[in-house]
Amino acid sequence: xxxxxxxxxxxxxxxxxxxxxxxxxxxxxxxxxxxxxxxxxxxxxxxxxxxxxxxxxxxxxxxxxxxxxxxxxxxxxxxxxxxxxxxxxxxxxxxxxxxxxxxxxxxxxxxxxxxxxxxxxxxxxxxxxxxxxxxxxxxxxxxxxxxxxxxxxxxxxxxxxxxxxxxxxxxxxxxxxxxxxxxxxxxxxxxxxxxxxxxxxxxxxxxxxxxxxxxxxxxxxxxxxxxxxxxxxxxxxxxxxxxxxxxxxxxxxxxxxxxxxxxxxxxxxxxxxxxxxxxxxxxxxxxxxxxxxxxxxxxxxxxxxxxxxxxxxxxxxxxxxxxxxxxxxxxxxxxxxxxxxxxxxxxxxxxxxxxxxxx
Numbered sequence: 001x002x003x004x005x006x007x008x009x010x011x012x013x014x015x016x017x018x019x020x021x022x023x024x025x026x027x028x029x030x031x032x033x034x035x036x037x038x039x040x041x042x043x044x045x046x047x048x049x050x051x052x053x054x055x056x057x058x059x060x061x062x063x064x065x066x067x068x069x070x071x072x073x074x075x076x077x078x079x080x081x082x083x084x085x086x087x088x089x090x091x092x093x094x095x096x097x098x099x100x101x102x103x104x105x106x107x108x109x110x111x112x113x114x115x116x117x118x119x120x121x122x123x124x125x126x127x128x129x130x131x132x133x134x135x136x137x138x139x140x141x142x143x144x145x146x147x148x149x150x151x152x153x154x155x156x157x158x159x160x161x162x163x164x165x166x167x168x169x170x171x172x173x174x175x176x177x178x179x180x181x182x183x184x185x186x187x188x189x190x191x192x193x194x195x196x197x198x199x200x201x202x203x204x205x206x207x208x209x210x211x212x213x214x215x216x217x218x219x220x221x222x223x224x225x226x227x228x229x230x231x232x233x234x235x236x237x238x239x240x241x242x243x244x245x246x247x248x249x250x251x252x253x254x255x256x257x258x259x260x261x262x263x264x265x266x267x268x269x270x271x272x273x274x275x276x277x278x279x280x281x282x283x284x285x286x287x288x289x290x291x292x293x294x295x296x297x298x299x300x301x302x303x304x305x306x307x308x309x310x311x312x313x314x315x316x317x318x319x320x321x322x323x324x325x326x327x328x329x330x331x332x333x334x335x336x337x338x339x340x341x342x343x344x345x346x347x348x349x350x351x352x353x354x355x356x357x358x359x
Contacts, residue, residue, distance in 0.1 A: 062269035064308035072303030075238030080163030084138035088267025093187035095130035142263030171285035186281025301348025
C-alpha cells in the first residue's frame with residue numbers, strides 16, 4: 001500500500017478509535033453509577049466516597065474542556081474560570097440552602113442575626129429559577145467582562161492577568177459576611193434536592209449520571225463547533241488575528257461567543273459539583289484553582305478537546321493521593337509537572353500520542 005493510502009486509513013481509524021474509547025468509558029461510568037445502588041455488603045458495590053470523587057473529577061473535566069475552547073481554539077488563556085465555576089455552584093447552593101431552611105432563613109443568616117432575605121435571594125427556593133441563575137450569573141458576568149475586554153483589544157498576558165484579578169476580586173467579595181453568601185464558610189449542610197434526600201444512594205447516582213451527560217454533551221458541542229466554519233475562524237483568531245481582520249472578519253463577536261459559552265459550561269459544572277461534594281465556599285474562586293485548570297489543559301493537550309479531559313482526570317487523581325500521602329509536597333509536584341510539560345510536552349499527552357502514530 002502506498003503512503004497516501006496509509007495516511008488516509010490512519011485518519012479514518014483515528015476518529016473511530018476515539019469514538020469506541022469514548023463509548024467504553026461512558027458505559028463504564030454508567031455501570032459505576034448503577035453499581036453504587038447495590039447493598040453495602042455486596043463486593044461489587046461502589047462506595048459513596050468513590051462515586052463522589054469521580055463525580056467531582058468529571059465536573060472538573062467539564063471546566064477543563066470549557067477552558068480548552070477559549071485557550072486551545074481562540075488563544076485566550078483565562079486564569080479566572082474558577083470564578084464562573086463557583087458562581088454556578090453558589091447559585092445551586094442558594095437553592096439547596098433554602099430547601100434546608102424550609103420557611104425560615106438559612107442557618108448562617110440566623111447566626112448573623114439577619115431578619116430577612118436579601119433581594120438577590122428572592123426566588124431561590126424555586127428550582128427553575130436556580131437553574132436560570134446557574135446560567136445567568138456566570139454568563140452575564142462573562143458577557144460584560146468580555147464585551148469591554150475584546151472591544152479594547154486586550155489579549156495575551158494582559159487578558160490573563162485581568163481574568164486572574166477578576167476571580168481574586170470575586171473571592172474577596174464572597175469572603176465578606178455582609179454580602180450574604182456565608183462568608184468564609186460558604187454554604188453547607190444540604191439535606192434535600194427536589195424533595196429527595198441528597199445523601200440517598202439513588203440521588204447520588206442520578207447526580208453522577210447528570211454529570212456524565214453534561215460532560216458528554218459538552219464534548220459533543222465542542223466537537224461540532226471545532227469542525228464548523230466557526231471553529232476554523234476561532235483557530236484563525238488564535239494563529240493570525242490581524243490577518244483575519246484584513247480578510248474582513250471581526251474577531252470580537254467570535255471571541256465573545258466562545259467566552260460566554262465557556263463560562264456557562266463552567267457554571268453548569270459548578271451546579272452539579274455542589275450537591276455531590278456538599279459544600280461551596282470562596283476558596284473555589286481562588287486563583288490557584290484557575291491556574292490548576294490551565295495545568296489540566298496543558299498536560300492533556302490544548303486544542304484537542306479530549307486531552308484536557310485526560311489532564312483533569314490524571315492531575316486530580318494524583319491530587320487526591322498526594323494530599324493524603326504527602327500533602328506538603330503537592331504544590332511543588334504540581335509546579336514541577338507544569339514546567340516539565342511546558343518544556344518537554346508542549347502539545348501535551350495527546351500531542352505525544354499523535355507523534356507516535358505519525359511515526
